Structures are given as structure tokens and as C-alpha cells.
Amino acid sequence: MNTKIAVIGSAEFIDSTKSVADQVADIELDFYMYQQPQEALKLLKQLMPCDAVFLSGALPYYFSKDYHEQLRIPVFYLVQDEMTIASSLLAALYHKKILLERISIDLFDAAIVSNVLTAVDIEATPMHVMDYEHFLRKDLYDFNQLVSFHQSLWEKGEIDLAITSVHAVYNQLHHLGIPVMRMADPKTALIRGLENAKEKAEYKKSKASQAAVGYISIHSVHQRKKLESFAHAIHATVQEINDSLFALYCTRGDIEALNSDVLQQLFTETEETAVGFGYGVSIKDANKNAMIALSFAEKDQEKDCCYILTESKELLGPFPHKKMQQKLVNTHPDLYLIAQKAKLSPANLSKMIEFAKNEQMHHFTSADLADYLQVTRRSAERMIKKLSDHGYIQIIGEEMTYQQGRPRALYKLNIPIYF
Known part of the structure; x- marks a missing residue:
């Protein structure tokens, strides 16, 4: 089964990604094109079903971070690294015959440029580099700041070429008649990005299919009816251990898709209900973790609550007093x-x-x-x-x-x- 990856970026980035897509086996790509990186958030909200998202760079990633962190699928972006900078500078030196000190560069992290030059013992002073990482940290990003950075240096006669990592900046500088070059997207970096997205998506799906066992302690027939409804909601099979203890068998994906409102319906104000779920690489491990989680729920001061113990012994809870990220109700x-x-x-x-x-x-x-x-x-x-x-x-x-x-x-x- 192919891994479906949504690719979000500029027209140029999408074309570059298409050119290497056949070099990554068993993937299917859906493309979403923007004019400005700020549009990534809007495009994320238009995604069709997919297994992972691959963004063109740091800007669209950070502009949509608050939203995509709530998604159940992994989200990645093409990272600018030493290979990207070295490829871009080499292209400028070889094809344009321009000295390093006559080039201006904008990118996410200026230290990458220093790393490249230091590695080959090159000293270029002054080096015109604009680092926009701090703008993103403070939510102060302004597209015009990057344009003005290059434009000012050009008008002062300090540069002969601008290299930009933002396609919209490239278009504006080109419109102003300033010699400009896009930051190179090496094919190896694109392939590595797609492979990483595929790998993480497969890992996420394997996690979702992981065994999950739940134990629910109840004390009345009324609660038992609620238990049956709850089991339906998470597609679980139910086994009666004794009159007050029941085991549920399902998958991790079923639990992680659970809305806190569904869990809340299991609890009442007059009767105590304790719930413990465990994840594991086997039913035996999940069962053991579920019993430990149940013991935490039974000892909790809230009384009506649920705990989850993962296969890595990470204890989550108490729910529903701690809000979950997934929601069944959509008010958009x-x-x-x-x-x-x-x-x-x-x-x-x-x-x-x-x-x-x-x-x-x-x-x-x-x-x-x-x-x-x-x-x-x-x-x-x-x-x-x-x-x-x-x-x-x-x-x-x-x-x-x-x-x-x-x-x-x-x-x-x-x-x-x-x-």
C-alpha cells in the first residue's frame, strides 16, 4: 500500500518535488500550491486524506505550526542545510562569476553559511546574510523586510547578486530588476525529505495498529449500559472479568481518536468509575500496562477518571480532566x-x-x-x-x-x- 504525502509549497518547489518523486518507492503525492508561505495554514485546512505532510521550508512550517501540531499525521519541512547553501554558492561562483562578498543571502539560520565557509577555509568579509529565525520566534516576520534587505544593498552598490530562500522574495526582486537567484533545492535533500515523511508516516500507522487493552471498574447495571456504548465508540470487544471489572480490547489508534466527551459519558456524579488503558507491542504487554494504569485511576482523588500507560511506560492522564487533542465534533x-x-x-x-x-x-x-x-x-x-x-x-x-x-x-x- 502506497504512503500518501501532501506536498505544500510554491510552484517551483512542487516542480522540483515532482522531478524526484519516482526515486522514492511506494509513495503517492498530492500537491497544494501557494503564492506566499503564509497561505500554508489555509492549504492545510483543505487537505484530502493523507498519511503525512511535506512543506517546502521553515516559513510555511512555522506559519502553520499551531494548527498542524493538532493533526494526527506527521508534518515535515525541507530543511536548509550545509548541502543547500554549498550548492547555491557554488552555482553563483561558477555560473555568475561573482565574489562571495558581493552576494547577499537570506535564510532561516545564518550559522549554516558560516559552517560551509569554515569547512573549506574561506574567509569572506563582509558577508551579507539575513537570518529570519528570530523574526519567526517573535512573530515579527514581514515579507517586505527580506525584499528591503537585498534591495538596499543593491542600491548602495554593495552586492551584484541576491540569493533568497523565499520564492515570493525572488519574484519581487526579479520584478525590481535586481539580479537574484533562488536557493538551490538539491535533489538529494528532496529525496531525503520524502523518504523521511514516508518513514514517519509508516511508523505512525504502525503505532495506531498497536495493541491496546483497557480495564474498567464499575459498580452498577446502569454503568454497564454506558460501558457497552463506550465499547462501541472505540470499536472494542468486551470481556467480563467479574461483576465489577471488564476488559476491553482494541487498538491504540481507536484510543487516540477518542474524544473526551465520549469518555465523560462513561462517568456519573453518583457512581465511581475507574478506567485504565495500556499500549504494548503484544496483548500481554498491553494487558500489564492497563492494570497499572487502572491502579492509578483507582487511587486518583478525582475518582471518575482514566489513565493510559504506553509501551514506553509514559503515564498519561487523568482524563477527561486533561483535555485531549482529538475531537469528534467539528464546528467549522x-x-x-x-x-x-x-x-x-x-x-x-x-x-x-x-x-x-x-x-x-x-x-x-x-x-x-x-x-x-x-x-x-x-x-x-x-x-x-x-x-x-x-x-x-x-x-x-x-x-x-x-x-x-x-x-x-x-x-x-x-x-x-x-x-
Whole structure:
């Protein structure tokens, strides 16, 4: 199964990435182009289902950091390193015949330039370098500052060439008639970036499929009914250990997709409920960690709470008193517009988006959707038809059944899922 990577960047970066895509096996790329790096945040909110995000550099990464840190998929950017700077300076020296001290450079970390020159015993004074890392740290980034830096040096006659790491700056300097060159994106760096995104995405998916065991201590029939609803919500099988203790078996991905509101419904004001979940590379390890987590929940002063103990012995909790990052409820206005147009309830649409986030295959059948939503096949097909009629779902193929009967249609959700 291919790893699907969303690539966000300028037109030039996208072209460069396309040129090396066939050198990384088993990946599929979706491209999202911006004019300014600040637009990365908007593009992230338009992502179709994918396994990882690859950004063109530090600027789009930092502009969207608060948002992409909430995503369940890994996000990376192309790092400027010594290879990038060395390639750019070599191109300027060889093709332009320009001295180092007559070049101005903007980049994320000025120390990289010093590292390159020091490594080959070159002293170039003065060296015109603008470091924009401190602007990002203080949220003071201004595109015009970078343009003015190069423009001022050119007008004073101190430089013959500007090298910029920002494509929008390149376009503006070119428009002003200032000799300018884009920072090189070495093919090896692009390939390494895609390979890193693929590796981390595969690791993330393997983590999501990791064994998870839960223990829930309850004391009444009323709580038992809530337990059954909770087990449905996380797609868990339930085993009764004794009258007051139950074990749940599911995956780590099911737990990490859990919203705190769902967990809160398990607790009541009058009856104490303790919950402990454990992750592990095996059911045995997960079971052991779950028992330890349960002991913490039973001893906690909050009484009604849940703890999680990971395979690396990291204790998380108590939940729901500690807010989780994942949410099942989506209040984004665009969600309501789509729901209104398709005549589908926002709650059901939100569940379908959550389903798309959890589906590692990026395509599904009506049976898959029905199983996830805990509804009949007919109900799932009605929901699919409503969205399909407005282009929000499309048929991408057929799946042969193992029994007699017609092939089942394969669908793909055609709306952004990371509002």
C-alpha cells in the first residue's frame, strides 16, 4: 500500500518535488500550491486524506505550526542545510562569476553559511546574510523586510547578486530588476525529505495498529449500559472479568481518536468509575500496562477518571480532566455549508470526516462506513448518495466480494478533512 504525502509549497518547489518523486518507492503525492508561505495554514485546512505532510521550508512550517501540531499525521519541512547553501554558492561562483562578498543571502539560520565557509577555509568579509529565525520566534516576520534587505544593498552598490530562500522574495526582486537567484533545492535533500515523511508516516500507522487493552471498574447495571456504548465508540470487544471489572480490547489508534466527551459519558456524579488503558507491542504487554494504569485511576482523588500507560511506560492522564487533542465534533462553518447542501446532519458529516481520518486505505465501501457508524448498510448508502450527488464523494473502483454477488463500489471522500 502506497504512503500518501501532501506536498505544500510554491510552484517551483512542487516542480522540483515532482522531478524526484519516482526515486522514492511506494509513495503517492498530492500537491497544494501557494503564492506566499503564509497561505500554508489555509492549504492545510483543505487537505484530502493523507498519511503525512511535506512543506517546502521553515516559513510555511512555522506559519502553520499551531494548527498542524493538532493533526494526527506527521508534518515535515525541507530543511536548509550545509548541502543547500554549498550548492547555491557554488552555482553563483561558477555560473555568475561573482565574489562571495558581493552576494547577499537570506535564510532561516545564518550559522549554516558560516559552517560551509569554515569547512573549506574561506574567509569572506563582509558577508551579507539575513537570518529570519528570530523574526519567526517573535512573530515579527514581514515579507517586505527580506525584499528591503537585498534591495538596499543593491542600491548602495554593495552586492551584484541576491540569493533568497523565499520564492515570493525572488519574484519581487526579479520584478525590481535586481539580479537574484533562488536557493538551490538539491535533489538529494528532496529525496531525503520524502523518504523521511514516508518513514514517519509508516511508523505512525504502525503505532495506531498497536495493541491496546483497557480495564474498567464499575459498580452498577446502569454503568454497564454506558460501558457497552463506550465499547462501541472505540470499536472494542468486551470481556467480563467479574461483576465489577471488564476488559476491553482494541487498538491504540481507536484510543487516540477518542474524544473526551465520549469518555465523560462513561462517568456519573453518583457512581465511581475507574478506567485504565495500556499500549504494548503484544496483548500481554498491553494487558500489564492497563492494570497499572487502572491502579492509578483507582487511587486518583478525582475518582471518575482514566489513565493510559504506553509501551514506553509514559503515564498519561487523568482524563477527561486533561483535555485531549482529538475531537469528534467539528464546528467549522464550512462543515455546515457542506451538510446543508447535501441535506445531511452536521453530526453525521462530522462522523464521516472522522471515519476518513481513521481510514488508512483512503477508500471505503458502504459496508465499511456502516460498520464504523454502527448503522445499517441502507442508511450508509443513503448518506453516500447525498454526498455523491454534490460531488463530495466519488466512486473510484470496485471491490470483488468473496461470496457470490455483485462487486461492491469503492468510494473516496472528496472534501477536506482537517478543518
